[in-house]
Structures are given as C-alpha cells and as structure tokens.
Amino acid sequence: MVTKPDKHKGSEEDAEIYGILDKPNIKYVQFGLNQRFGTWYGSNVYFGRVKKTLGFKESNNEHLSRQNCNEKINDNQYWLDTLYVCEYCFKYTDVEAELITHDQLCRYKHKPPGRMVYRSPEYTIRRVKGSKHETFCQCLCLFTKLFLDNKSVYFKVKQFEFYIVYETNSTKPMAFFSKDLYSYHQNNLACILVFPPYQRRKLGTLLIEFSYILSRNQNLVSGPEQPLSPFGLIGYLKFWCYSIVWHLTEGELNAVASVTLNELSEATGFRIPDVIQALKHLKCLSDTEIKLNVVRSWARRNKVSKGFLIKDEYLLLDE
Incomplete structure (x- = not known):
C-alpha cells in the first residue's frame, strides 16, 4: 500500500530482488481452516529458483508430487493452485493435511507474539520485533507480498517492528503495519496491509492513527515512507483531512481566527x-x-465531532 512500484514492475530485476511478478501466480490462499480467497498480485518469493515449487521443499529435495502442484493446474498462469497459510503464524505449505495438523499445534494459536501496546474492548495491538520473532515476521512479509504491489522486504526483518491488530480476546491477526527502526527520514510507517477477510472495518485508519501516536510519543513530526501508492494516498488523504479538520473545529485550534502551516503541523x-x-x-x-x-x-x-478510533485511555506504551 505504501511504496509505489516503478514502471519496470515485473522485470527480471524486480523479480530477482523483490519477488515482483506481473500477474498472480498463486490462485488461492487457504487462510486457516475456514477462509479461502484469491490472491491480488504475483510473487516468486515462496518458490525455489530451479523449479516452481515451494522453496523450502526444493531445498529439502522434495519432489513436486503434491495434489496442488503446478503440473496439475489447467491454467498455465498459476504455479500453485492453493497455498495453505496458518492464520496465527503465517507458516505455509501446499498440502491441506499439513495445515490441519499444524493448526492443532501452532504456538501462537494460544498466545500471540510480541508485547501489547494497545487494548480496548474491541481491538488489541501488539508490537512484534523482527529481531526477536524473525521467522514469524518473515512469514508475515511473504504473505503480504500476495496482496501488496510494492517493493517491500521479506527476509531482512531485524531492523523492523511490526504492529499487529487483533480483536480483543482473539489470537487471529487481522492487519498490521511495519516500521523501519533505522529510517533516515524517521518515517513512522513502512508498509501496511489489512488482510482480505477483514477489509472495510476501518482497521487501516486505526493503524495509521496509531503510527502517528507512536511519533507523538517520541515528540516527532513524521509520516509514512514515500512515495505513496495510489491506494495508499487515498487512505492517507482521508485520515489527514479528517485529523486537520478535527483540530481546527474540535481541538486546540478551534478558537483561532487564522492558523499557519507550522501550527497545523505541530498540532497534528x-x-x-x-x-x-x-x-x-x-x-x-x-x-x-x-x-x-x-x-x-x-x-x-x-461528522468530525465523533473523534478518533484510538482512545488514549487504552494505550499501553509506557508499561
């Protein structure tokens, strides 16, 4: 959503460095045991270099004899019919039985990774450090590439933090954003995605709000990594406009006769x-x-008077 792809998307260089392909190559994702949906973009990062089979199986010298291998697919566009992904930890396979077995044993089904930084009656946000939960974050980034058309990292996650939103009292991730801890421009957000089953619940806005709260907590004027994608710009413009208008009509600037750009920047x-x-x-x-x-x-x-989605009384940043 955040990083805009250049005009050479789909080139050999992009495929080599970022895993970008010019069309989807996995037809469906089985996300957990009960949710199945199509992919939005193509990526080669799940696959080995020699054969169009899952990379970890190629490295283990496993043969492409599974029921979902690309030889069994009529449409030559797809390398794999169904990728089975754990909805708790994002580990993956091309065999349904393996997902079913893993679902019973997944450690994150009972306790998600990371530390709680926000907990309201409706939603909980957890901070997960790439340096501490490397495999989880790598698998999350791989999954993200099926739904974001951008040049995001997928293996070098140690310098990133991931902020993941759950329904309170649930252990199923619904959306996340990542933050580069060593961003030269002190960006507060690198990449953001709401997973397909949880769209249209204002989770993107919730996470954008939270990214600015993190900046506020550090006394920073900040923003997302640039340039924004077209869809990313739509989401951010909606939030920026709402927030600016709120500060001018409901916040500390509501009584002023005139306001400067610097004052608006400082307030927001x-x-x-x-x-x-x-x-x-x-x-x-x-x-x-x-x-x-x-x-x-x-x-x-x-209806700006309604205020914001994130409520300060539920923040746990100082604990």
Whole structure:
C-alpha cells in the first residue's frame, strides 16, 4: 500500500530482488481452516529458483508430487493452485493435511507474539520485533507480498517492528503495519496491509492513527515512507483531512481566527508537505490563508465531532 512500484514492475530485476511478478501466480490462499480467497498480485518469493515449487521443499529435495502442484493446474498462469497459510503464524505449505495438523499445534494459536501496546474492548495491538520473532515476521512479509504491489522486504526483518491488530480476546491477526527502526527520514510507517477477510472495518485508519501516536510519543513530526501508492494516498488523504479538520473545529485550534502551516503541523504531527496536500484536497487553501469556513462545512458533512478510533485511555506504551 505504501511504496509505489516503478514502471519496470515485473522485470527480471524486480523479480530477482523483490519477488515482483506481473500477474498472480498463486490462485488461492487457504487462510486457516475456514477462509479461502484469491490472491491480488504475483510473487516468486515462496518458490525455489530451479523449479516452481515451494522453496523450502526444493531445498529439502522434495519432489513436486503434491495434489496442488503446478503440473496439475489447467491454467498455465498459476504455479500453485492453493497455498495453505496458518492464520496465527503465517507458516505455509501446499498440502491441506499439513495445515490441519499444524493448526492443532501452532504456538501462537494460544498466545500471540510480541508485547501489547494497545487494548480496548474491541481491538488489541501488539508490537512484534523482527529481531526477536524473525521467522514469524518473515512469514508475515511473504504473505503480504500476495496482496501488496510494492517493493517491500521479506527476509531482512531485524531492523523492523511490526504492529499487529487483533480483536480483543482473539489470537487471529487481522492487519498490521511495519516500521523501519533505522529510517533516515524517521518515517513512522513502512508498509501496511489489512488482510482480505477483514477489509472495510476501518482497521487501516486505526493503524495509521496509531503510527502517528507512536511519533507523538517520541515528540516527532513524521509520516509514512514515500512515495505513496495510489491506494495508499487515498487512505492517507482521508485520515489527514479528517485529523486537520478535527483540530481546527474540535481541538486546540478551534478558537483561532487564522492558523499557519507550522501550527497545523505541530498540532497534528504531520509533515508540512502532507498538511499542504490535505488542505489542497479539502479545497480550503488560498494564496494567503486557510479558508476556515470551508473547513467547518466539511466538518459538519463528515461528522468530525465523533473523534478518533484510538482512545488514549487504552494505550499501553509506557508499561
């Protein structure tokens, strides 16, 4: 969602470095025992270099004799009909029976990895360090590549933290974002994905909000890794606009007669270029001022008074 692919997507170089292919090569994902859906993008990172079989099986000299191997698929586009993925730890196989057995034994089915950093009656967010839970984070990144058209890492995860959202009292991950701990620009988000079964629940907005709370906790003005993809920009513009309007109509700036870009940046924690982009999207930025009457009209139409999804009383960042 976040990193925009360049025009050479699908080239041999992209396939070699990032695993990007120009069309899906796995037809379906069986996510846990009860959820099955199609993939959105193609990636070779699950597969070995010599044969179009899962890489760990190629390295173990296993033969491509499984029921879902690509020789058994009528459509030559696909290398694999179904990838079976654990919905708790993201480990994978091409054999349904192996997933069923693993599901009974998965350690994360009963206790997810990482430390709780947010817990509301509805959602819990856990911070998982790539340096501590390397295999879990690598498998998560591999899974992500089937649904994000970007050049994201998938093996070198030690310098990243992953913030994963669960329903409270559930151990099934629903969405996540990653953060590069050594980002030169101090970005607060590198990659974000809401898994297909959990779309349209505002989980993307929840995680974007949380990324800015992390920045606020560090006294940073920050933002996502640039450039944003088209879909990423849509999500961020929606959040930036909402947040700016809230601060101007409900927050500490609601009584001012005029406001500067620096004041908006300080209040929201957004970088000034992001503030400008949002104000232009709101059509409330003139050459000399921010048109507060336009802002207030937008606030009424979009019910800004409801506030934000993340509630400070449920934060566990200082524990």
